[in-house]
Amino acid sequence: MHHSIMTVKGEILSDELGLCHSHEHLFIAEGQSAKINKALRIDDYNKTLEEVLLFKKIGGQSIVDAQPVGCGRMADLLYKVSEETDINIIASTGFHKLIFYPENHWIHSMSEEQLMELFASELQVGMYINSDERRYERIISRAGIIKTAVDTEGMTKEYRKLFRAAAKASLLTGAPIMSHSETRTGIEQVKFLSEQGIAPESMIICHIDRSIEDFTYQLEVAKTGVYMELDTIGRLKYHSDEDEVKLILKLIEAGFEDKILIGLDVTRERLKSYGGEIGLDYIKESFIPLMHKHGITDTWIRKFIIDNPAKAFTKKI
Numbered sequence: 001m002h003h004s005i006m007t008v009k010g011e012i013l014s015d016e017l018g019l020c021h022s023h024e025h026l027f028i029a030e031g032q033s034a035k036i037n038k039a040l041r042i043d044d045y046n047k048t049l050e051e052v053l054l055f056k057k058i059g060g061q062s063i064v065d066a067q068p069v070g071c072g073r074m075a076d077l078l079y080k081v082s083e084e085t086d087i088n089i090i091a092s093t094g095f096h097k098l099i100f101y102p103e104n105h106w107i108h109s110m111s112e113e114q115l116m117e118l119f120a121s122e123l124q125v126g127m128y129i130n131s132d133e134r135r136y137e138r139i140i141s142r143a144g145i146i147k148t149a150v151d152t153e154g155m156t157k158e159y160r161k162l163f164r165a166a167a168k169a170s171l172l173t174g175a176p177i178m179s180h181s182e183t184r185t186g187i188e189q190v191k192f193l194s195e196q197g198i199a200p201e202s203m204i205i206c207h208i209d210r211s212i213e214d215f216t217y218q219l220e221v222a223k224t225g226v227y228m229e230l231d232t233i234g235r236l237k238y239h240s241d242e243d244e245v246k247l248i249l250k251l252i253e254a255g256f257e258d259k260i261l262i263g264l265d266v267t268r269e270r271l272k273s274y275g276g277e278i279g280l281d282y283i284k285e286s287f288i289p290l291m292h293k294h295g296i297t298d299t300w301i302r303k304f305i306i307d308n309p310a311k312a313f314t315k316k317i
């Protein structure tokens with residue numbers, strides 16, 4: 001079996017991934033997301049290009065774009081910016097929280113089978129452009145992961161249908177599932193996906209570090225064997241970066257350093273090229289030095305930014 005990862009420019013070997021941010025948003029089209037939060041519109045090609053070039057300048061090689069099909073994902077621009085910068089981009093099919101879709105969206109009306117076929121075909125054939133004007137056009141770039149999400153109410157009937165479709169597409173294609181979680185919903189999601197036959201090494205649970213006062217939750221998720229994404233870095237409205245580092249130290253101490261992925265989960269408000277203050281150089285320039293300061297060695301850091309993403313985003317068949 002050869003180990004490969006699907007990027008928008010085609011398959012690469014897992015060890016070619018290099019320095020990877022495991023959860024970002026390079027583009028989000030104008031739409032329902034921006035109606036809810038105006039920072040959820042990232043649609044200026046040249047600004048995103050500038051940001052990705054900044055990432056490249058600090059040694060970045062790969063970015064996971066977490067915006068799924070039909071939810072403002074701009075597949076054609078992901079390909080274009082990857083082509084122009086030579087940065088690997090792993091795109092998402094799947095679905096986001098239902099608040100990010102208008103009431104009449106196909107996400108609500110499609111059957112489980114139809115959703116499964118849509119996700120699988122985006123992983124195997126190519127992604128839909130899915131803008132208002134070019135609704136049914138698709139490109140040859142394929143998605144590399146299946147995004148899933150729940151809201152605070154957890155696994156309702158509609159979410160269970162969506163999760164089953166995602167699980168079937170994952171079993172068919174080998175693509176990993178990357179799931180948005182709310183405070184403490186991670187366990188329920190892992191349990192449901194396990195029941196559908198998904199192995200822990202094919203699951204990535206995002207935002208595991210939003211609320212970190214109580215370590216028992218993170219420990220419970222870690223013990224299931226899934227990959228955990230720490231993406232609340234430089235988001236000081238939640239907690240300080242020092243507290244984030246303390247969480248990482250606890251996870252290392254508990255033996256889970258091979259399961260940690262990191263990213264910034266950027267929005268328009270944080271990207272430097274859009275006038276924000278964080279930027280895609282933040283992990284390299286600020287967060288890694290802070291980890292060093294607290295005794296986290298380069299061997300561990302290499303795992304979080306290179307080795308663990310290389311395993312987590314590898315196709316499992």
Ligand SMILES: [Zn+2]
Pocket residue numbers: 023024025066265
């Ligand atoms: Zn996100």
